[in-house]
Amino acid sequence: MARTVWDSTVGKKTVMAVSGLIMLLYLVVHMLGNLKIFFGAGEFNHYAHWLRTIGEPFMHYEWTLWAVRVVLVLAVVAHAVSAYQLSRRDIKARPAKYVHKKARASYATRTMRWGGIILALFIVWHILDLTTGTVHSGGFESGKPYQNVVDTFSTWYGNTIYIVAMLAVGLHIRHGFWSAAQTLGAGSRTRDRALKTTANALALLLTAGFLAVPVGVMTGVVS
Numbered sequence: 569m570a571r572t573v574w575d576s577t578v579g580k581k582t583v584m585a586v587s588g589l590i591m592l593l594y595l596v597v598h599m600l601g602n603l604k605i606f607f608g609a610g611e612f613n614h615y616a617h618w619l620r621t622i623g624e625p626f627m628h629y630e631w632t633l634w635a636v637r638v639v640l641v642l643a644v645v646a647h648a649v650s651a652y653q654l655s656r657r658d659i660k661a662r663p664a665k666y667v668h669k670k671a672r673a674s675y676a677t678r679t680m681r682w683g684g685i686i687l688a689l690f691i692v693w694h695i696l697d698l699t700t701g702t703v704h705s706g707g708f709e710s711g712k713p714y715q716n717v718v719d720t721f722s723t724w725y726g727n728t729i730y731i732v733a734m735l736a737v738g739l740h741i742r743h744g745f746w747s748a749a750q751t752l753g754a755g756s757r758t759r760d761r762a763l764k765t766t767a768n769a770l771a772l773l774l775t776a777g778f779l780a781v782p783v784g785v786m787t788g789v790v791s
């Protein structure tokens with residue numbers, strides 16, 4: 569049964585939609601949490617510490633955080649595998665293959681594919697930068713995310729990488745949210761306008777909220 573669903577195109581699209589919505593929920597919470605940087609180092613670092621102690625004393629230190637990490641990794645893998653397989657299927661099914669030139673995928677499809685690849689690379693960079701400190705520009709200190717974030721946005725390449733990624737996030741969510749709603753059956757002639765507006769508003773709010781942090785550091789509001 570699960571095999572039949574997974575083998576179908578609509579099954580893969582459903583996996584993409586559900587895993588995408590899980591990641592979207594994470595992004596909304598992450599963006600809102602990041603804005604706490606405007607309340608100063610004490611509050612921001614305290615918030616990062618709290619993330620590791622959620623559910624105590626029932627949960628051990630970092631258990632909830634690890635549970636969230638496991639869910640996110642599963643969502644990323646499910647999203648990427650189904651995207652890859654759908655894209656292979658799409659290429660194979662293209663009748664234009666037999667004509668002289670390769671038919672080009674639509675603008676939205678190409679943006680989603682490239683956007684997805686950029687975001688996957690960004691997530692690796694971002695974890696190495698602000699979670700493990702491996703590629704961090706300053707003297708990385710775990711437990712001091714405020715200073716770590718300020719260091720990241722004090723370099724030209726840090727700002728460039730994050731700003732490009734935030735724009736990619738916005739574009740990806742704008743189209744992805746809309747597609748997910750259609751796949752999950754929320755679309756209809758009367759609701760499509762509202763869904764488009766919601767997708768645009770969500771993409772704009774997330775991009776602006778995330779961008780506020782590098783802009784805050786660049787303008788000296790956060791230092």
Ligand code: HEM
Pocket residue numbers: 595598602616617619637640687691694695698699713717730733734737778779781782
């Ligand atoms: C300006 C934008 C962003 C800033 C300032 C930022 C900041 C941070 C910081 C400080 C951490 C480490 C938190 C800690 O260890 O307590 C972190 C972790 C993380 N961020 Fe971001 N982030 C941004 C955008 C994003 C985006 C767009 C994504 C996803 C596409 C993302 C995904 C993650 C993930 C997956 C983690 C790892 C969580 C973990 O396993 O510890 N972040 N971020």
